Each structure stands twice: as C-alpha cells, then as structure tokens.
Amino acid sequence: MPRSVPRNLPQINIMATSLAPSPQLTRSTRGVHAWAWTTLSFFVFVVLEGAVVRITGSGAGCGDHWPLCNGEVLPHHPRLATIIEFAHRSLTGISTAMFALLIGWVFRATRKGHSARRAAVIAGILLLTEAALGAVLVLGHYVEKNASAARVLVQGVHFTNTLLLLAATTVTAVLLRTVRTRTAGKGDLSATPLWLALAATIVVGATGSVAALADTIYPSPSLSAAIAADFAASSPLLIRMRWIHPAASALLVVACVWLALTFIRARQRAASRLVLINLLVQVVTGVMNVLLLAPAWLQVLHLLGADVFWITLVALAVPVLLPRLAMRRSHAQS
Numbered sequence: 001m002p003r004s005v006p007r008n009l010p011q012i013n014i015m016a017t018s019l020a021p022s023p024q025l026t027r028s029t030r031g032v033h034a035w036a037w038t039t040l041s042f043f044v045f046v047v048l049e050g051a052v053v054r055i056t057g058s059g060a061g062c063g064d065h066w067p068l069c070n071g072e073v074l075p076h077h078p079r080l081a082t083i084i085e086f087a088h089r090s091l092t093g094i095s096t097a098m099f100a101l102l103i104g105w106v107f108r109a110t111r112k113g114h115s116a117r118r119a120a121v122i123a124g125i126l127l128l129t130e131a132a133l134g135a136v137l138v139l140g141h142y143v144e145k146n147a148s149a150a151r152v153l154v155q156g157v158h159f160t161n162t163l164l165l166l167a168a169t170t171v172t173a174v175l176l177r178t179v180r181t182r183t184a185g186k187g188d189l190s191a192t193p194l195w196l197a198l199a200a201t202i203v204v205g206a207t208g209s210v211a212a213l214a215d216t217i218y219p220s221p222s223l224s225a226a227i228a229a230d231f232a233a234s235s236p237l238l239i240r241m242r243w244i245h246p247a248a249s250a251l252l253v254v255a256c257v258w259l260a261l262t263f264i265r266a267r268q269r270a271a272s273r274l275v276l277i278n279l280l281v282q283v284v285t286g287v288m289n290v291l292l293l294a295p296a297w298l299q300v301l302h303l304l305g306a307d308v309f310w311i312t313l314v315a316l317a318v319p320v321l322l323p324r325l326a327m328r329r330s331h332a333q334s
Contacts, residue, residue, distance in 0.1 A: 028109070029109045029110065029176045029177070031105075031109075032102070032105040032106055032108075032109045032176060033173060033176040033177055035098075035101070035102055035105060036102055036106075036169065036172050036173035036176060037173050038098070039095070039098045039099060039101075039102045039169060040166065040169045040170060040173060040311070042094070042095055042098055043095050043098075043099075043165070043166070043169065044166070044304070044307045044308075044311075045091070046088070046091045046092055046095045047162055047166075047303070047307060048300055048303060048304055048307075049087065049088050049091055050088055051212070051299060051300055051303050052084060052088075052296070052300065053084055053085055053088050054212070054213065054216055055216055055296045055299060055300075056080075056081065056084055056296075057081070057143075057144045057145070057216070058080070058081035058082075058084035058085045059085065059137065059138065059142075059143025059144055060081070060085075060138075060141070060143045060144050061078075061079070061080075061081035061082040061083070061084055061085030061086065062075070062082060062085045062086060062089070062138070064138065064139060064141065065138075066134075066135045066138045066139055067089065067135075069082065069085070069086045069089065070082065092131070092134070095127075096127065096131070099123065099124060099127050099169075100124075102120060102123075102169075102172070103120045103121065103123070103124050106120040106172065106176070107120075109176075110176075114175075115175045115322070116172050116175040116176050119168055119169075119171040119172040119175055120168075120172045122168045123165060123168035123169045123172055126161060126164050126165040126168055127165060129161050129165075130158075130161055130162060130165055133154065133157060133158040133161055134158070136154055137151075137154060137155075137158065140154070142154055142155070145217055147213075147217050147218075147236055147237075147238050149237065151213075152210055152213070152237075152238060152241070155209050155210060155213055156206040156207070156209055156210055157206075158209070159205055159206055159208075159209035160202055160205065160206050163201070163202055163205050163310055166307060166310055166311060166314070167310070167311075167314045170311050170314040170315055171314060171318060173315075174314075174315055174318045175318065175322075189262060189263070189265075189266040189268070189320055190262060191320050191321055193255065193258045193259040193262045194259060194313075194316070194317045194320055194321060195321070196255045196258070196259075197252070197255045197256055197258075197259045197275075197313055198313055198314070198317060200248065200251055200252040200255045201252060201309070201310055201313060203248045203251075203252075204245065204248045204249050204252045204306075205306060205310070207241075207244045207245040207248050208245050208249075208306065210238070210241055210242070210244070210245070211241075211242045211244075211245040212294070212299060212303075213238065214236075214238040214239050214241070214242045215242075215293075215294040215299070216294075217238065218236065218238065218239055219293070219294075220293055222293075223290070223291060223293065226290075226293065230242050230243050231243075246286070246290075249282075249283075249286060252279075253279065253283065256275055256276070256279045257276075257279075259275055260272040260275045260276050260279075263275065271316050274312055274316065275312070275313070275316070278305070278308060278309040278312050278313075279309070281305045281309075282302070282305050282306060282309055285298065285301055285302040285305050286302060289302050
C-alpha cells in the first residue's frame with residue numbers, strides 16, 4: 001500500500017502509472033470510457049472542419065443567421081460556402097448530442113462525488129461557451145475577410161475555449177479509469193514543468209489561431225515577402241502580430257524539453273518519448289507551414305498535431321496534477 005503524501009509537498013513521487021477500473025464505480029465504466037474517447041475524437045474532427053471553414057472563407061456561408069442557415073433548417077440550392085458552413089454546423093450538432101450522452105452516461109456509471117462527474121460537467125459548460133463564441137463570430141460578422149481587432153480577440157478566445165474543452169473531455173476519459181501508482185525506482189516528478197508546458201501550449205494555440213487568420217486573409221506571394229511584411233510598419237496589425245506565434249513556440253520547446261527531462265529523471269521514459277515525438281511533429285509541420293506559405297492541407301495537419309499534442313499533455317498531467325485523487329483510489333485498491 002503506498003504511503004500517504006503530505007499535501008504541502010511541492011513534488012509528487014510517481015514513478016510509473018497504470019490505468020485500472022475503480023472499485024468506487026457502481027457499474028462497469030468500460031463502455032463510457034470508450035465513449036469519452038470517441039466523443040473527444042469526433043470533436044477533434046469538428047475542430048479540423050472548422051479550420052476548413054476559415055481557410056475557405058466560408059464563415060458567412062449561412063449568412064448572418066444562427067443557428068439556422070440562411071433562415072432555413074435545410075438550405076435550398078446552396079453554394080459551396082454554404083455547404084461547408086452547414087456541414088460544420090451539422091457536425092457540431094452531432095458532437096453536442098455525443099457530449100450530452102457522455103455526461104448522462106458518466107452520471108449513471110459513477111457514484112456521487114466521483115471526479116469524472118465534475119470534469120464532464122465542466123466539459124458541458126465549455127461546450128455551451130464554444131457554441132456561444134461561434135454565434136458571436138457569425139452574428140458579429142467576424143468572418144471571411146474581416147480583419148478587425150475584435151475578430152482577432154474573439155478568434156483567440158474561441159481557440160482557447162476549444163483547448164479547454166478538449167482538456168476537460170480528456171480529463172473525464174482519464175478519470176473514468178483509476179490512476180494507480182506503483183514504485184519503479186527513485187525520482188521526483190515536479191508539477192511545475194507540466195503547468196508551464198500546459199500554459200505555454202495555450203498561448204501558442206491562441207497566437208497560432210491569429211497567425212493562421214493572417215495567412216488566410218493576407219496570403220503572401222513568397223517567403224521573403226511574408227517575412228518583410230511581418231516587420232513592415234505599413235502592414236496590417238494582424239500581419240505584424242504573426243511573429244508572436246513562432247516566438248511563443250520557441251518558449252514551448254524549452255518547456256517541453258524541461259518536461260521530458262523531468263520524466264526521464266522520474267524513470268517515465270515512455271512519457272518523455274511521447275512529449276518529444278509530439279513536439280518534433282509540431283516543430284516540423286510548423287516550419288513547413290512557414291516555408292510552403294501555409295497551404296490548406298498543411299494548416300489542417302498542423303492543427304491536428306496541435307490537438308493531439310495538447311490531449312497527450314493533459315492525459316500525462318492527470319496523475320501528477322491530481323495526486324490526492326490518485327493516492328486515495330490507489331489506497332482503496334490496496
């Protein structure tokens with residue numbers, strides 16, 4: 001049986017983690033656990049399709065109507081932009097139904113006070129916020145070629161909310177299986193590098209959404225022209241903000257290398273490899289995105305990598321940032 005850890009310790013001794021069903025559950029969570037990951041995966045697809053809406057300038061495909069499309073439930077004789085925007089709204093509706101089922105299933109499969117319930121409710125709240133921000137983009141006409149400061153702000157807040165929703169859903173899925181600690185050697189895993197990596201990822205994601213918006217509204221004819229525009233006083237504010245994303249990405253690289261080294265010292269080499277591989281994929285696709293002037297397919301691929309990277313970080317963070325939960329359940333199993 002693992003020893004209890006005082007709450008005031010700055011570091012958590014977690015050498016290796018495994019996932020096992022919790023004895024606190026009233027019925028099997030195997031099905032809802034799988035549904036949580038299915039819901040999360042489908043929402044990632046919705047996010048990617050949302051990027052297609054932005055890249056193709058289809059945000060106004062349903063006019064200034066929301067949630068109806070051009071004032072109709074099913075648009076008649078739609079143009080391509082309408083089809084793309086309507087597809088995104090339809091996928092969002094399916095995703096909403098999946099989240100509703102997930103929340104209800106979590107409450108049915110777990111006992112009162114179970115942490116997965118709180119995480120699922122938070123995910124539901126963030127889903128409502130996500131829908132509200134989408135409505136703001138449409139009703140505020142922050143679509144197509146709109147490059148106003150208000151759109152930049154809403155775009156950044158919208159993507160940040162998306163990351164938080166992905167995080168809450170990931171936490172729900174992880175908490176449906178108990179985090180159990182077992183000793184595999186000596187070493188301390190500090191929560192500090194994880195918090196730093198998580199915070200840096202949110203900043204990189206928000207600034208990345210702004211950079212992607214700049215690439216969409218102001219496409220550059222060449223790499224040299226793009227770099228010159230970034231530092232030209234006459235360039236639009238959106239273009240002059242583009243450099244913030246690679247600068248923030250450099251800080252994220254430092255944070256993730258520190259986190260990987262921390263995992264290695266704690267003898268969690270698999271976790272370290274996950275962080276570094278995901279980081280490498282993002283760096284490579286990010287550099288290619290710049291060199292190739294942000295083609296649509298690469299923007300979507302880069303966004304997919306960002307979502308996977310974020311989900312991986314959050315999943316690795318649960319046993320570290322929620323140690324009392326892990327210790328309490330491990331104690332119950334011993």
